[in-house]
Amino acid sequence: MTFHHPQEDILMSYTAGALGESWSLAVASHMTFCPECRSSVALVEELGGFLLEEHDPVPLSELALTVAQEQLDLQAVEQVAINSAVVSSIPVPLRDYIGDTVDEVKWQSIGGGVYQHLISTQDGDQARLLQIPAGKSVPEHGHGGRELTLVLSGSFSDENGEFVAGDIEDVSEEVTHQPLAGTGDNCICLVVTDSALKFKGLIPRFVQPFISI
Ligand SMILES: [Zn+2]
Known part of the structure; x- marks a missing residue:
């Protein structure tokens, strides 16, 4: 159970892809522990997709595919997080670095x-x-x-x-x-x-x- 999270502005910037590499690394690593932040980010991403849909004639099927892919990715991250808990305390995003x-x-x-x-x-x-x-x-x-x-x-x-x-x-x-x-x-x-x-x-x-x- 995680109780301390990054503040909202950091999560928003992360979702928008506007965070620097070091900060993204910390947020992505935290998310492997934290279902709450994972769903906040997924929700904002979906919302972003819907807003985009209003202003831009991107075919709905394409957006739906993106959201579906993101959800799959998220599930994959969750699965890896669960598997990795057994063998290592290093979050997956951090392993490429250390x-x-x-x-x-x-x-x-x-x-x-x-x-x-x-x-x-x-x-x-x-x-x-x-x-x-x-x-x-x-x-x-x-x-x-x-x-x-x-x-x-x-x-x-x-x-x-x-x-x-x-x-x-x-x-x-x-x-x-x-x-x-x-x-x-x-x-x-x-x-x-x-x-x-x-x-x-x-x-x-x-x-x-x-x-x-
Ligand atoms: Zn969190």
Whole structure:
């Protein structure tokens, strides 16, 4: 059961194909966990089809085919999600970027027991995996822009609540937070930012240029 979702504007942009690669990756990965967002996106896509139909003489059969194809695709995603739950905690959209399991990921230490892995995307924004040891926190930081954090395994909590596998935290520029990983498993997240994070402590700020976080 997923309780934390991306905000509506992100879902709308995703549906319109207007989101950058890093952000789409986070949303598509969240959707493999979240039936609620899958149906919202499917609904908006269908609605878009009907609106198009009013203004453009595209044959109805063609639109119906598109909608039917999208529904098939969605079912395929659901099926893969169910099958993959058994063998891997990595959502299918993310596997092309990092491999099938976290064991294949090349981690880079960023201090305090926290590891990151930068993901190469074309949109100029930053996507990375973060691994926070169970019970530990990442340094308190604010944002130069928006930040999406999708939990892949383990959990974390901050001022906005508790986030478990499949949950997405969508925070804006104004928020300063210090996520704390739950006790149990290490917390592994996909984090997308549209600007460098702003750490409050002196030491993280000093190492920041070297670790490109
Ligand atoms: Zn959702």
